[in-house]
Amino acid sequence: MGTYIPAEVCTSYVQPGDIYLGGLFSLHGGADGEYSKEDCEGLYPVSALQLTEAMAFAVMTINQDDSVLPNVTLGFIIYDDCSWPEYATWGSLSLVLGAQPSLEGDFCNIPGPTIGGDTKHVIGIVGTGETYTTEVAINTAQLFQRPLVSYGATDQELHGEHGHPYFFGTIPSDSYKASAIVNILLYFEWEYIAMIFSDDHEIHHLEEDIVNLLEVFGICLYAEAELSEDPTEDELQQMVTMLQTHPHAKLVVVLVSSASAFSAVMSSVQGAYPPLERTWLSSNTWEKELIGNAEALGGLFIQFRKPEIMEFEEYFRSLLKGNQTNNINPWFDEFCGGSDICNEASQEGFSKELPTLAPTIDAVLALAYALDDTILALSCNSSITDCLLRDKNIQRSILENLRTVEFLGTRGEFFFEHDFVPAQVIVKNLQRSNEGNLELVEVGTWSSTKPYWEQLEINSSLLQWAGGTGDVPISVCRDECNPGYIEVIDSTKRCCWKCQACRVDDIVVGTECVSCEQNEWPNINFTMCEKLIGRTVTWHDPAVVFISFMTSLGLLLSIVTSCGMIRYRNHALIKASSRELSAVNIFGLILAFVSVFPLLLPPSVSICGVAQSLYALSFTLMYAPLFLKVNRIYRIFESSSKTVKRPKFTGPTAQLVIVAVLVSIQPILMFITALSIPGTWSTVRELFPSPSSNIHRRTVEVVCNLGFGFVVSMGYNFLLLLACCFFAYKARKVPGNFNEARFYVASVYTTLLFILAALPMYFTGGTAIIVVTSVSLVLLVNGYVTLGCVYISKIYAIIFKKVGEQDGNTMMQNRERPSSIFQSREGRSFGFSGEDNKVHPSGS
Known part of the structure; x- marks a missing residue:
């Protein structure tokens, strides 16, 4: 059987030996470097010839090394596949059959006559240099159970798991x-x-x-x-x-x-x-x-x-000098004869420029070491060659040993990793x-x-990038986001990202916007939340200036009033209003004005405790005696319609004891709530005013928190206030010329009105100044109304109206009668003559 095969394909490079390795290399190609099935005349660069000599050099090295294949001479047979798959098939078939194709006219016959009259079976093939030619050569090799070790095919599909268990690669995948x-x-x-x-x-x-x-x-x-x-x-x-x-x-x-x-x-x-x-x-x-x-x-x-293999370079240059007399390479003269092209291509260092040179040598060494391991495990009484030919499992043993072979190759420690060498x-x-x-x-x-x-x-x-800079080039499709922005997928461009702003109170954590706590705010880089520094009222605030002024004025008026009450303490008007209870009430007024100042200070545990305690206690000191006063007036005039005897517990001592009991209840409540609820008198409340717009920074303002203990204490004060309201209402029809109760009514009702107005301001106020102002105004209004209605009016009447100048025991000095006569509700007359058996509103 014959077909047209170029003479280059029928040509073989043979080195006799006891055992043979096959080789498939590409020395020719189509004219002008194009692949052509019909034409194999184009000559490849000298590097193609160097690869065939690399295989010859590796075989020579093994034969000279007694540690590998001792007493065995390794030979080789090399064919040219012309970089064409069909020619690679012919070459691999010739190698596994052990027959050299012969060219007869225009036809190349396979099998031809055997080499030297003996059949030369190869135990493995080195080649090819391309994936597409290796794919067909491996099919023939695998059919005859011959391993093929490629020095140039790098396609991962040739891996054993993809159907080529007899394939190995000495060049990385x-x-x-x-x-x-x-x-x-x-x-x-x-x-x-x-x-x-x-x-x-x-x-x-x-x-x-x-x-x-x-x-x-x-x-x-x-x-x-x-x-x-x-x-x-x-x-x-x-x-x-x-x-x-x-x-x-x-x-x-x-x-x-x-x-x-x-x-x-x-x-x-x-x-x-x-x-x-x-x-x-x-x-x-x-x-x-x-x-x-x-x-x-x-x-x-x-x-x-790619290592530099100096021994091979010297070997190849010796061929060019004619020192190797046994050079039988059939393509040597075609590449190197009559020109200096081979000398130019073989300058010192050429080995490291040829990427498949080291893999070719390592492929030969791998097959040789695998064969050596196989022979060592073989029990043979005749020649090694005969034993190898008779043993039907010999090829499988070579395959398994090849898969686990290890030795020192041209690139260091050599071993196969998934049938390829590591990279x-x-x-x-x-x-x-x-x-x-x-x-x-x-x-x-x-x-x-x-x-x-x-x-x-x-x-x-x-590293040196384009432009000579050390800055790494950027190759991303995304905008450079400013602080406070996150990257999101751009729906209009595949694989691209754009910047999306987080909320003004968010920080950027990775690719997400994370909100800060209410009392926190992002730092300047929006990378972490920082605790907001609390702000409080300041002394230069107009409202604080006004409150401070009014408080100081009220405190001054309270002191002046105290002096007046002491100065005219024996006056009928003063005596008639119960001097002892008035003293307690005025002390409460002074304490109320004093308790405003802690509210204007920066809040702290101690300041809040003092402010709230003074606030609650001042109300108790004001309304406990006021409650007794209005209750006393009501009881006196109510009992006058039935008897002329003084009602019980209306004397100064009794009144002071009662007011002491009522006032002492307040500290007890404070103590109990402080023990049961720690911090109820000393916590700070945070306020978060709404920013003027959503781009402005959130702020936090701190004020003293009116806790549960304060609520309980003020609840008690509110009961006193309601009791005052009740008896003030009951005493509304006391005789007009001595109706001190109506002043108490004005004071109590005004205070109640401002308390009801201040509560919503306190709980809904967004700033410290609103909260402090609402709480302070209750004290100020209550103090001023009480001073004006109850005490200053008396001092004014005594000093400017000369009320009571003639007789301290008479209530009205503009009467001509010896005693003051007032009409009761039933039309009865009763007087205040100072006799013990008469009803007298004075506590003296």
């Missing part, structure tokens, strides 16, 4: 590149990105891996542009338009497999107007091409670590040197063997 790229995006907080990728099989899978990871980590890929391997002007223009349309995507991920495609992208961006200022993150590094693209300045470029990724930054030249500087690493949070290591001090 592209999934590691995807993880490294996303890890870099997270490290620099790039959340809104664009992507450019080429129409290539491996690149497509890499792009899918990245997209899946972006969704997991919440990074928005807003726009993508797909380019062919050789981008057209239309494709490049559409790409530029895409980038211009999305200005927030400052970070652009570039996934292209060739340096020419990357250069085309940079050239089109360079000519864009308006200029595109972007940061580039590429999955590959092309040092020679990058140092000529200033548009990529500040970009990040990743690559798998060591280098992160480089394109910078401008001090001399003004562009250069790639290593700024970080990424390792798949470390825990996730330690995989990426970046030396930020080495």
